[in-house]
Amino acid sequence: MKFFHSLLLVAPLTAGLRLDRQGKVVYDGYKIFRVAPGDDVAAFQAHLESLEAIDLTHNHGHVEEEHFDIAIPPEHLPAYEALNFTSDVLSEDLGADIALEGDLAEYPGLDINAAALPSLSWFTAYHAYADHLTFLKDIQSTFSSNSELITAGKSFEGRDIQGIHLWGSGGKGSKPAIYFNGNVHAREWISSKVVEYLTYQLVANYNNDTTVKGFLDKYDFYILPIVNPDGFVYTQTTNRLWRKNRQTRSGTTAVGTDINRNWPYMWDGEGSSTSPGAAAGDTLENTGIRCRVLPCDQLAAKNGIKLYIDWHSYGQYILTPYGYSCTAASSNQAKQNALASSTATAIAKSYGTRFTSGPICSTLYTAAGGSNDYVTDVNKAEYGWAIELRDTGRNGFTLPANQIMPTGIEIWEGMKYLFANM
Numbered sequence: 474m475k476f477f478h479s480l481l482l483v484a485p486l487t488a489g490l491r492l493d494r495q496g497k498v499v500y501d502g503y504k505i506f507r508v509a510p511g512d513d514v515a516a517f518q519a520h521l522e523s524l525e526a527i528d529l530t531h532n533h534g535h536v537e538e539e540h541f542d543i544a545i546p547p548e549h550l551p552a553y554e555a556l557n558f559t560s561d562v563l564s565e566d567l568g569a570d571i572a573l574e575g576d577l578a579e580y581p582g583l584d585i586n587a588a589a590l591p592s593l594s595w596f597t598a599y600h601a602y603a604d605h606l607t608f609l610k611d612i613q614s615t616f617s618s619n620s621e622l623i624t625a626g627k628s629f630e631g632r633d634i635q636g637i638h639l640w641g642s643g644g645k646g647s648k649p650a651i652y653f654n655g656n657v658h659a660r661e662w663i664s665s666k667v668v669e670y671l672t673y674q675l676v677a678n679y680n681n682d683t684t685v686k687g688f689l690d691k692y693d694f695y696i697l698p699i700v701n702p703d704g705f706v707y708t709q710t711t712n713r714l715w716r717k718n719r720q721t722r723s724g725t726t727a728v729g730t731d732i733n734r735n736w737p738y739m740w741d742g743e744g745s746s747t748s749p750g751a752a753a754g755d756t757l758e759n760t761g762i763r764c765r766v767l768p769c770d771q772l773a774a775k776n777g778i779k780l781y782i783d784w785h786s787y788g789q790y791i792l793t794p795y796g797y798s799c800t801a802a803s804s805n806q807a808k809q810n811a812l813a814s815s816t817a818t819a820i821a822k823s824y825g826t827r828f829t830s831g832p833i834c835s836t837l838y839t840a841a842g843g844s845n846d847y848v849t850d851v852n853k854a855e856y857g858w859a860i861e862l863r864d865t866g867r868n869g870f871t872l873p874a875n876q877i878m879p880t881g882i883e884i885w886e887g888m889k890y891l892f893a894n895m
Contacts, residue, residue: 490712491546498712501568502547505529507866508560509540517541520556524549527714529869530788532837542866544714563866570871571713574662580604583611590615590677596670596878599662602632602706605699608669609637616676621645623695626761628703629720634761636697639675641690648690649779650772651892652854654697654762657733657783657844659704659715660870663862663880664784668698670881671888688892692779695772700762701732714870718758722751733783733844735759738851739797740842753842763847773852780856780895781848787869788837788861789828791817794849796833796840803849806832809856812895819890823883826863833859856895860884 491499510517521528527544544567545553564570578598583589591611600608613620619641625634640648653671655664675694678685699705703719717729730750734740737754750756754763772778791813795801803809813830820828833840849857863872863880872880 496711498714499568500544500571500713501566503527503544503567504547504550504562505542505544505564505567505866505869506553506560507540507542507563508558509538510558513558514539517558520553524553526553529714530866532788542869563869567871570868570873573868573873574599574871575874577601577709580607588615588677590673593673593878596666596673596881598874598877599666601709602699602702605665605669606633606635609635609698612672612676613637616679619679619689620676623697625697625700626757626764628701628761629718629757630703632702632706634697634700634702634758636695637672639672639689639694639696641679641686641688641692643690646693647776648693649777650695651692651780652695652772652778652848653782653784654700654844655784656699656705657701657758658731658785659701659708659717660713661784661786661862662705662708662870663786663872663877665698665705666877667862667881667884668696668784670878671885672696672698674885684889684893688889692892693776697762700758704729718756720756730756732756732758734840734842736763736842736844736847738842738847742797742841773854778848778852778854780891781845781852781854781858783844783859784862785859786862786872787864787866789826789863789865790836790859790861791828791830792833792836792845792859792861793830794832794857795846796843797846799832799834799839802832803857805855809858812856812891813858815894816887816891820883820887823886824879826883828860 493499525546529542529544531541532539542563575598577600580600581592581594584592591608595608609622613622620637620639623636623638625636627633653668655668675685675689679689701718704715704717707715707719717731719728720730721728735750735754735756736759740753754760793809793813794803810831817828817830820826845857845859848854863876
């Protein structure tokens with residue numbers, strides 16, 4: 474995701490990065506470590522800037538031992554190793570991991586044997602942002618009587634935040650909402666692919682699977698695969714590990730706001746982001762998600778929101794409310810936690826992938842201004858979750874393309890269980 478209290482030091486994303494001839498950041502030779510600093514967290518953090526380290530994640534140790542996943546540039550590896558922190562190597566070469574994702578593939582077109590749906594080979598490679606828009610248009614055209622394209626406004630750089638609305642026999646907007654969004658964090662490419670895989674399965678199976686038909690007849694699905702298009706494009710053209718949007722602000726040279734921590738509820742205080750915005754809900758992307766799709770909380774008032782999931786990577790977590798407090802509990806907290814645990818069991822049936830479940834704060838860390846808390850308390854969603862997809866750190870944000878399909882398959886199994894039992 475991450476909802477991190479401290480996410481990335483400024484230095485690694487500005488000064489010190491190596492560029493190729495096309496101006497793209499090169500991570501060849503960067504080594505990724507999982508570091509357990511023990512009681513020396515402050516001392517460890519003090520070293521990161523001098524090492525020009527990239528702090529990828531920080532697990533605060535509520536469930537597992539506290540640890541950091543960090544990427545060290547090759548020129549600073551001897552200095553890091555001399556510090557003698559307890560650590561495991563997750564990757565010998567971050568640049569090689571990025572290469573394993575493969576080149577951005579061409580759009581595969583339609584499958585003439587599958588009711589003109591987009592080809593399933595879409596889920597065997599990563600693609601450019603424009604191709605994601607084409608995918609949505611194509612899948613909507615095959616389900617035109619029960620779907621429409623929707624737009625959650627525009628991003629800071631003027632790109633459409635495109636999505637799709639699906640419904641069943643009750644007609645458009647007649648049922649409680651299930652609302653998914655992906656790629657709020659730019660580098661988490663697997664999140665949009667999984668959201669699109671779920672969309673594909675709903676559309677492809679509506680007319681030939683009574684269980685799937687029942688899901689769409691019972692709920693309206695509002696799906697936004699990429700809600701941070703500017704950041705997403707930037708990860709493909711310039712810096713694969715970019716996380717935030719690309720918003721600039723007067724009075725600072727810093728670029729980007731963490732859209733995920735910009736929600737106007739419990740926005741500041743403990744657990745707030747290092748880049749939450751100048752004010753709560755002040756990014757165009759966050760405003761669009763809230764006011765063009767929900768819209769401005771009216772969706773909740775009309776038929777209610779049954780389920781909201783904010784899709785992320787990495788870590789393999791199913792996270793329930795709350796992030797802003799480790800003591801706050803929703804009115805149905807026990808039910809949410811039990812259902813999350815059972816959903817994790819259903820996910821594991823395909824490939825044995827194990828997900829940890831529980832409230833955000835007590836499972837990971839305090840996180841203010843997050844989407845789950847807003848949708849739970851302001852929109853009164855019955856279930857307000859975040860799901861961190863594969864893996865647990867070996868590939869991290871750079872999940873190889875050959876894991877897209879297995880990730881989609883296992884999550885679809887989990888969602889079928891969730892839809893049937895919530």
